[in-house]
Amino acid sequence: MTRPAPTCDPAVATLIEWFAADGADFPWRRTRDRYAVLVAEVQLQSTQVARVVPYFEAWMDRWPSACALAAAPLADVLGVWQGLGYPRRARNLHLAARQICASGWPEDDRLTELPGVGPYTAAAIRCFADGAPVLPHDTNVARVLARRFPDGWPGTPDGAGWAVGQAFMDLGRAWCTARAPRCESGCPLRSGCRAADAGLVLEVTPPRRRQSRFAGSFRQRRGFLLRELTADGAVPIDRDVEAAASLVADGLARAVGAELMLPERP
Numbered sequence: 001m002t003r004p005a006p007t008c009d010p011a012v013a014t015l016i017e018w019f020a021a022d023g024a025d026f027p028w029r030r031t032r033d034r035y036a037v038l039v040a041e042v043q044l045q046s047t048q049v050a051r052v053v054p055y056f057e058a059w060m061d062r063w064p065s066a067c068a069l070a071a072a073p074l075a076d077v078l079g080v081w082q083g084l085g086y087p088r089r090a091r092n093l094h095l096a097a098r099q100i101c102a103s104g105w106p107e108d109d110r111l112t113e114l115p116g117v118g119p120y121t122a123a124a125i126r127c128f129a130d131g132a133p134v135l136p137h138d139t140n141v142a143r144v145l146a147r148r149f150p151d152g153w154p155g156t157p158d159g160a161g162w163a164v165g166q167a168f169m170d171l172g173r174a175w176c177t178a179r180a181p182r183c184e185s186g187c188p189l190r191s192g193c194r195a196a197d198a199g200l201v202l203e204v205t206p207p208r209r210r211q212s213r214f215a216g217s218f219r220q221r222r223g224f225l226l227r228e229l230t231a232d233g234a235v236p237i238d239r240d241v242e243a244a245a246s247l248v249a250d251g252l253a254r255a256v257g258a259e260l261m262l263p264e265r266p
Contacts (some may be wrong), residue, residue, distance in 0.1 A: 087223075146175070225247065
């Protein structure tokens with residue numbers, strides 16, 4: 001969590017000014033609706049921004065509110081999700097929408113009680129929907145902090161929570177990247193960056209958890225089976241018994257006799 005800053009640190013002011021002039025325009029940045037922010041953040045988990053944009057827009061057109069999503073069959077939700085990967089995210093988003101529609105949003109310190117919402121997503125909701133002065137700590141933010149603010153974040157000015165959070169995302173994605181940081185190509189925070197001055201940018205970068213290979217993996221087999229299931233409505237369980245059992249265990253399908261079927265289908 002960031003702390004309010006009585007005066008704005010020069011580097012923070014530069015970051016905010018840079019974002020105001022050059023910040024990327026994404027559809028989820030045109031709203032402060034909590035539900036829209038939740039949808040975007042769940043879709044963006046482990047998925048590239050450019051790939052998410054059309055999914056987010058189609059999703060919000062179809063289910064513009066938590067209650068609209070809550071009323072939809074999970075089978076339809078999984079079908080629209082196809083192509084984003086990690087379908088448990090869709091199931092959790094559907095469950096979260098049902099909880100929000102039934103009981104309202106939890107208090108700020110209890111947002112992680114929503115299915116699929118961890119500390120990062122909870123902070124993102126507070127920052128990107130509510131404008132709270134909190135930094136959602138993903139790999140981009142952790143990397144920028146380690147390189148440019150090794151002594152800690154100097155503080156977010158009053159009313160700048162949303163801009164600071166979004167600026168960090170853009171800086172980490174476009175400039176302060178993991179493997180090929182563009183330190184000498186116009187990085188807006190290059191001046192005063194001790195890691196760059198010392199030539200230690202990569203050395204001070206927090207290690208990333210390596211993602212397992214997708215091709216030939218069990219995750220790919222699950223994806224193939226779920227894709228076929230959403231297209232046909234039912235597939236034989238013996239098509240891939242292990243993957244079928246995994247989908248059933250995750251609540252993404254149901255076993256009916258020898259067939260695997262979509263949830264919530266008569």
